[in-house]
Structure formats: structure tokens, C-alpha cells
Amino acid sequence: MSFRRKPNPNRNHPEYCPYCAGTSLFPDVEDEFAWSCADCHRVFSVMFHGQDDAEHRPDKAPSSAQALQQSLARHGHTLVTA
Numbered sequence: 001m002s003f004r005r006k007p008n009p010n011r012n013h014p015e016y017c018p019y020c021a022g023t024s025l026f027p028d029v030e031d032e033f034a035w036s037c038a039d040c041h042r043v044f045s046v047m048f049h050g051q052d053d054a055e056h057r058p059d060k061a062p063s064s065a066q067a068l069q070q071s072l073a074r075h076g077h078t079l080v081t082a
């Protein structure tokens with residue numbers, strides 16, 4: 001299989017036209033992310049820019065050994081070593 005140009009791995013595939021909700025969408029040559037709507041003849045681009053960092057990160061989960069010791073301590077047992 002040969003391509004006329006290298007495939008763009010970041011290209012997204014919209015299901016619906018954002019202007020008329022049409023589903024007849026075809027890649028367009030406007031840019032690497034462009035789609036053409038056959039229903040309303042608009043050309044638009046869909047591009048993924050990345051992901052923002054989460055506002056709050058969950059605490060790091062304790063290891064199994066740490067979780068066991070914490071559980072034992074909650075129930076009044078002292079440190080258990082292997």
C-alpha cells in the first residue's frame with residue numbers, strides 16, 4: 001500500500017460536522033487536520049492539542065506491605081515483620 005503523503009498519526013476522525021451535524025465527512029487538503037462536509041460544504045479542522053494536568057492528583061497508593069502494616073495498626077496490632 002502506498003500513500004501520497006505520510007499518514008498523520010494525530011489526525012482525529014469526527015463523526016459529525018460541527019456546523020450542520022452532517023455525517024458525510026471527507027479529508028480535505030486545506031491542512032493536515034482538515035475535513036470537508038459534503039452536506040454544507042464547510043471545511044474545518046479537528047486537532048488534539050494535548051491534555052491539561054489534573055487540578056488535583058490522588059495520593060500515591062501505598063505498597064501492599066505498607067497497606068498491610070497500616071491495616072494491622074488500625075486494628076491494634078503492632079508491627080509484624082516477615
Ligand SMILES: [Zn+2]
Nearest residue numbers: 017020037040
Ligand atoms: Zn456540515
